[in-house]
Amino acid sequence: MNQVMEIPTQAVPHNAARPAAPAVATLTNITKRYANGVVALDGLSLELRRGEIVALLGPNGAGKSTAVRLMMGLSAPTSGDVRIFGADPQLTSTRLRTGVMLQVGRAPEMLKVREHIAMFRSYYPAPASVASLVKAAGLEGLEDRLFGQLSGGQKQRVLFALSLAGNPDLVFLDEPTVGLDIEARRAMWSQIRSLRDAGKTVLLTTHYLEEADALADRIIVISKGRVVCEGTPAEIKSAGAAGSVGAGVAVKIIRCITTLSSEHLLRMPGVNSITIEDGRTIVISSMPESTLREMLALDQSLHSLEVQSPALEDAFLALTR
Amino acid sequence: MSTATLPLAPAESTFTRTLRIFLSETRYELVRSLRTRTFSLSAIGFPVMFYLLFGIMMNRHETIGGTGMARYMLASYATFGVVGSALFGIGVGLAGDLSAGWMELKRASPMPPAAYLAAKCVTAICFGAIILTLLTTIGVTLGHVHISLAEYLHILGLVAAGAIPFACMGLAIALIVPFNSAPGVTNLLYLPMSFLGGLWVPLIALPKAVQHIAPLLPTYHLAQLMLGIFGAADPKRTTASHWFGLLGFTLLMFGVAWIAFRRREQNA
Numbered sequence: 001m002n003q004v005m006e007i008p009t010q011a012v013p014h015n016a017a018r019p020a021a022p023a024v025a026t027l028t029n030i031t032k033r034y035a036n037g038v039v040a041l042d043g044l045s046l047e048l049r050r051g052e053i054v055a056l057l058g059p060n061g062a063g064k065s066t067a068v069r070l071m072m073g074l075s076a077p078t079s080g081d082v083r084i085f086g087a088d089p090q091l092t093s094t095r096l097r098t099g100v101m102l103q104v105g106r107a108p109e110m111l112k113v114r115e116h117i118a119m120f121r122s123y124y125p126a127p128a129s130v131a132s133l134v135k136a137a138g139l140e141g142l143e144d145r146l147f148g149q150l151s152g153g154q155k156q157r158v159l160f161a162l163s164l165a166g167n168p169d170l171v172f173l174d175e176p177t178v179g180l181d182i183e184a185r186r187a188m189w190s191q192i193r194s195l196r197d198a199g200k201t202v203l204l205t206t207h208y209l210e211e212a213d214a215l216a217d218r219i220i221v222i223s224k225g226r227v228v229c230e231g232t233p234a235e236i237k238s239a240g241a242a243g244s245v246g247a248g249v250a251v252k253i254i255r256c257i258t259t260l261s262s263e264h265l266l267r268m269p270g271v272n273s274i275t276i277e278d279g280r281t282i283v284i285s286s287m288p289e290s291t292l293r294e295m296l297a298l299d300q301s302l303h304s305l306e307v308q309s310p311a312l313e314d315a316f317l318a319l320t321r
Numbered sequence: 322m323s324t325a326t327l328p329l330a331p332a333e334s335t336f337t338r339t340l341r342i343f344l345s346e347t348r349y350e351l352v353r354s355l356r357t358r359t360f361s362l363s364a365i366g367f368p369v370m371f372y373l374l375f376g377i378m379m380n381r382h383e384t385i386g387g388t389g390m391a392r393y394m395l396a397s398y399a400t401f402g403v404v405g406s407a408l409f410g411i412g413v414g415l416a417g418d419l420s421a422g423w424m425e426l427k428r429a430s431p432m433p434p435a436a437y438l439a440a441k442c443v444t445a446i447c448f449g450a451i452i453l454t455l456l457t458t459i460g461v462t463l464g465h466v467h468i469s470l471a472e473y474l475h476i477l478g479l480v481a482a483g484a485i486p487f488a489c490m491g492l493a494i495a496l497i498v499p500f501n502s503a504p505g506v507t508n509l510l511y512l513p514m515s516f517l518g519g520l521w522v523p524l525i526a527l528p529k530a531v532q533h534i535a536p537l538l539p540t541y542h543l544a545q546l547m548l549g550i551f552g553a554a555d556p557k558r559t560t561a562s563h564w565f566g567l568l569g570f571t572l573l574m575f576g577v578a579w580i581a582f583r584r585r586e587q588n589a
Contacts (some may be wrong), residue, residue: 005434035588060473072429095431107419107551108349110356115349123335124432146356159426166431257360 021050024170024201025071030080032066032225040066042225048170053202055193055212058222059320064205067222068172071203072100084170096124099168101159101176109148113139113158116147117165124166128223136191137161137214138184152179157256160188177211189215209312219312223320233312240315252288255280255306258299268294280304339433346432346440350418354410354444364409368402368452369459371521376567385523388553391464392582393523395456396547397545399476400483401520402456403449407484408511411438411446411491413503420500442488448509449480475550483543486567489574490539496581524555 025048032041041063048054058064069075071257073089073218109118111120117134122125134140137157142150147158156179163171173192177185192215193203206212212219213233220230229239238251251272262274270287285291288307296302333341355361374396383390418424427437457473460466491507498506515521517531518540524532535541542563548554549563 001376022332073428074425092431092433097431098429100426100429102422102426104422105424106417108418110353111349119345119349120430125338141377162426172429188383212405 002255010267021052023047024050024085025043025203026081026083027067027070028081029085030067030070030077030082032063032070033078040225040274044080044222044226046220046227046230048203050169050201050202051066051196051199052217053196053204053215055204055206056222057206057209057212057219057316060195062222062320064222065174065223066225068158068174068203068205068272072098092270096166097169098162099166099171101163101173102176103174103260104159107147107155107159109146111147112132112144113147113150114143116158117161118207120162120165126167127165128167133161133164136164152241153181153184156180157184157188160191164195168200171195171203175206176204177206177208185211193258209316213312217276221319229319232302235312236319237312237315240310240312240318251284251286251310253308254283254285254288255290256295256296257281257304258295258302260295260299260302264298265295268321286311326388327466339436342432342438343439346436347443350440350444351447354414354448358414360409360530362447363454364552365402365455366407367405369455371401372398372456372459373463375521377459381464385525386556388548388551388555389464389466391460392468392551394468395460395464395466395468395521395546396476396551397523397544398456398552399453399480400447400540400544400547401515401516402452403445403484404487404515404520404543405482405511406448406452406493407442407445408507409504410448411441411493412494412507413490414441415492415495416498416500416503419495435442438488438492442484445488446481446484450477453477453480462571472550476547479543479550483546485541485566486539486571486574489571491580492513493574493578493581496578514538517541520544534581536566539567542570555569 007144015059027044027046030041030044033039041180044063044067046067056064056067060140066075070077070180071084072087073082073084073095076082076090078199085097087094089095089098094118103290111119114130117130121130121133134143137160139154139157139161142154142158146153147155150158156176158202160173160176176192177188180188183306189211192204196217204212204216216233219233219236221228221236229236231239256280262276262281265274265281265283268291270285270291272284272286275282283291283295292307349393372394376391376398380390385393395534401477418427428434433539442480453476455471457466457468461468488512494503494510505562518538519527519531519535520540522534524541536558545554545558545563554560554563
């Protein structure tokens with residue numbers, strides 16, 4: 001397990017596909033210890049770059065929300081450095097460039113959607129237009145409804161609109177699509193992508209791994225207050241499946257019924273693990289083509305073959321175990 | 322148009338920015354409070370109802386030290402009204418915003434916290450002004466109260482000043498008491514404080530023991546300042562002593578609120 005925790009940074013290359021854009025947010029060696037002695041973050045470092053969607057994943061209690069709260073300037077680290085646009089996140093000048101969507105239990109219910117938007121727009125010298133906010137959050141026709149009369153999904157969309165009120169360069173979205181139906185979720189995804197395409201940075205926390213997979217350019221997995229892995233969704237999946245071997249290579253899961261023994265298979269290059277379930281052999285290989293060629297050559301009776309890419313969920317469970 | 326007017330918007334100063342946000346916060350806080358019937362009806366309804374009962378219908382022919390009961394009670398129920406608006410508007414209102422995560426969202430935004438607090442305070446003052454105006458209208462039309470414009474404006478000024486100590490108390494309550502118990506705790510402090518301060522029944526009509534406790538309460542001092550305008554204040558105490566009483570209470574509550582705030586921040 002310790003080995004798994006150490007894979008991260010050097011094993012999975014930083015967004016290798018594209019040149020590194022300038023950093024808009026950096027957490028450097030952050031420790032956060034609460035007054036009750038709980039250590040929420042333990043030497044956490046991460047970086048958000050311009051024009052990317054980053055998903056922050058981790059089990060409950062991993063320190064996700066603590067990390068996000070630090071970046072929003074809602075709390076201060078015990079030690080380490082938090083920089084947003086190179087400055088203190090608590091400064092008004094920093095907050096003018098960030099937008100925040102939090103899980104809110106109860107917003108003022110007796111204000112209309114239009115009034116909530118107007119109130120948040122008033123905080124910024126150059127806010128986004130009302131029309132663009134209504135459109136981005138899909139609130140057409142709901143402007144004159146009281147917030148208290150909206151459904152859960154509609155409330156969520158209002159909060160999304162509020163996060164964009166200041167036309168921010170960096171947006172924090174905490175569980176943005178909770179309570180949304182499939183259609184509204186896809187609509188919000190496409191809005192989040194267009195934010196990225198406009199050169200803005202989006203940090204997303206989510207419980208839906210499918211959402212992180214579909215949306216994120218980069219995933220940062222944290223567990224027990226530290227970054228355990230970061231990379232593109234594909235890299236994360238490989239790293240999770242490959243255990244201590246994975247190095248950003250295309251790991252595949254091979255399932256088949258074969259007469260080859262586990263010991264034999266394990267000696268093949270690239271093979272990382274063998275499990276046998278209900279008479280089926282499950283091979284995890286970082287060199288799937290050569291493994292398959294060799295297996296097919298050695299066992300003429302091999303059948304019921306399936307080759308899969310590892311799912312993000314499997315990787316997530318493996319990495320945060 | 323001169324060439325000096327470039328399309329660049331001049332950088333807004335912190336003060337004008339805060340003022341602009343304060344005005345918009347106040348507007349929406351007022352709208353929200355008025356639309357919340359459970360709040361607006363009780364905050365305005367109780368002082369008005371009590372005044373009608375105790376100042377107009379009962380005891381109407383009695384006088385206290387030469388001041389008619391309807392006139393005397395106008396001052397004490399105006400006090401009762403503004404104290405309630407401030408305690409419930411700020412105490413319970415802020416506790417609600419804090420509990421639901423709404424305050425977190427506001428704090429993460431560039432909204433100046435001072436604008437938020439000032440908006441809540443001004444909203445309480447507006448409620449106090451509405452209550453005073455209703456009481457005055459009732460007193461003049463039904464209770465034959467004579468009140469000059471100068472007296473009315475003077476009391477209005479005291480409503481505004483008097484909201485501040487109780488706004489600080491509301492702030493302290495909101496920061497210490499969890500949201501679910503905030504309305505109960507507020508009532509538990511508000512109602513005895515009003516009764517013992519002589520806001521419901523003139524102090525003279527209350528037992529001696531209560532008359533000794535009253536000067537310890539901020540409600541008493543605010544009521545005495547208001548009664549002073551009608552020449553009906555307790556002659557044994559000076560106006561300055563009432564101002565000191567209110568100032569001391571304000572500082573105490575602000576200190577308590579500050580400590581509670583620091584403690585919350587450390588746990589954040």
